[in-house]
Amino acid sequence: MNQIVNISEIRKQIAGKSVLDQLDHLASIFNGRILFTTSFGIEDQVITDFIFENNLPVKVVTLDTGRLFPETYKVFSETIRKYGKKIDVYFPDHEAVEKMVTEKGPFSFYYSKENRIECCRYRKVVPLNRALENKDCWISGIRASQSDNRGQMEQLEYDDSRKLLKFYPLYDWTFEKVESFIKENEIPYNILHDKGFVSIGCEPCTRAIKEGEDFRAGRWWWETNGTKECGCHVK
Ligand code: SF4
Numbered sequence: 001m002n003q004i005v006n007i008s009e010i011r012k013q014i015a016g017k018s019v020l021d022q023l024d025h026l027a028s029i030f031n032g033r034i035l036f037t038t039s040f041g042i043e044d045q046v047i048t049d050f051i052f053e054n055n056l057p058v059k060v061v062t063l064d065t066g067r068l069f070p071e072t073y074k075v076f077s078e079t080i081r082k083y084g085k086k087i088d089v090y091f092p093d094h095e096a097v098e099k100m101v102t103e104k105g106p107f108s109f110y111y112s113k114e115n116r117i118e119c120c121r122y123r124k125v126v127p128l129n130r131a132l133e134n135k136d137c138w139i140s141g142i143r144a145s146q147s148d149n150r151g152q153m154e155q156l157e158y159d160d161s162r163k164l165l166k167f168y169p170l171y172d173w174t175f176e177k178v179e180s181f182i183k184e185n186e187i188p189y190n191i192l193h194d195k196g197f198v199s200i201g202c203e204p205c206t207r208a209i210k211e212g213e214d215f216r217a218g219r220w221w222w223e224t225n226g227t228k229e230c231g232c233h234v235k
Contacts, residue, residue, distance in 0.1 A: 007165065011156050019169045020050055026137055026167055027056045035059045035131060036139040038087065040075040041200050042178050042189050043141030043170050049187050050169070052083035058139065061088040061131045065123035066097065067202035071192050078188035090127040097122055109205060113223055116205075123202075128232050135164060142168040142233060145175070146199065147216045150233070175215075 010029065014022040027034055036051060036058050038044040051058045062076065080087055100108065100122060109116035132138055138159070144151045155171040158164075170178065175198070182189050192200055196208030198215055209218040 007156065007158055010165070014156065020054060022167075023047075023050055023056055023058065023139070023169060024054070026139075027058050030135075030137040030165075031057060033134065033136040034139065035061060035135045035137070037128065037131065038062050038141070039201065040072050040079065040190055041141060042175075042182060042193050043143060043173075045075070045079070045187050045189050046173075046178055046181050047139065047141055047169055048079060048083075049181075049185060052085045059088065060085070061090060063090050063124050063127050063131070065202050066092065067123065067204060069190075069192060069200065069203045069206075071190050072200065075188050075190045082188060088131070090131045092123045092127055096126070107204060109220075110222060116220060116223070125232055129162070132162060132164065137165045137167060138162075139167050139169065140233065141170060143170050143173055143175075143178075145215065147214065153233075 010026070014025055017025065034057075036047060038048055038060060039062065048060060050056070051060060076087065100118065104111075104115060109119045142150050142153065144153070153166075153168065153171075155169075156165060156167050159166050181187070190197070190200055192208075196210070197206060197218060198209055199219055200206055201219055205220050207218045207221055209215070
């Protein structure tokens with residue numbers, strides 16, 4: 001990223017603005033170098049609506065791991081039909097995935113954390129890094145209340161490993177506020193959210209949560225320690 005861009009200055013410029021104005025402001029600063037990644041979760045659908053309804057010059061991409069729920073593809077399809085816009089799809093490198101599955105089988109991630117991290121790296125992190133090439137600002141649907149790890153982030157922060165700014169437009173939103181926005185604006189959403197799934201990733205690694213469980217408890221639930229992250233957002 002161009003180091004002339006001053007993060008404290010941008011924080012001041014967007015402080016107190018609406019989500020739309022914040023996105024618009026960042027899109028003007030980082031014209032052609034700003035990207036939003038969606039996994040079609042409920043937060044991502046709100047941000048997609050802001051971008052597409054207002055024709056913001058922000059590239060929208062998704063990572064297709066090859067292990068997603070059919071319900072997720074349904075939202076993908078409904079979204080591009082509703083807005084008449086394009087979402088760029090990034091797939092994993094087929095040779096890496098073929099080798100991993102040939103050597104370790106289709107459910108290697110259940111047997112060790114190393115295997116799980118490896119699968120997430122091939123299917124998510126590497127394609128994400130490819131999508132982020134030559135980008136200076138990455139928008140994501142993270143909210144502070146999703147987990148302790150996420151609560152320690154800042155709405156606009158610098159990712160030192162990727163050398164870019166990360167912006168979370170809904171960082172201070174509650175889940176209830178996100179749900180209301182979706183309903184009021186008739187935005188397509190993943191039907192799994194109505195069945196107790198709050199954070200939705202790959203089908204074999206996501207389950208519904210029970211009452212009182214942590215927001216991220218349904219992700220990699222067999223792992224008992226460490227952050228519930230795929231490696232894309234770990235600080
Ligand atoms: Fe692999 Fe599960 Fe990670 Fe998806 S969430 S990339 S299936 S380990």
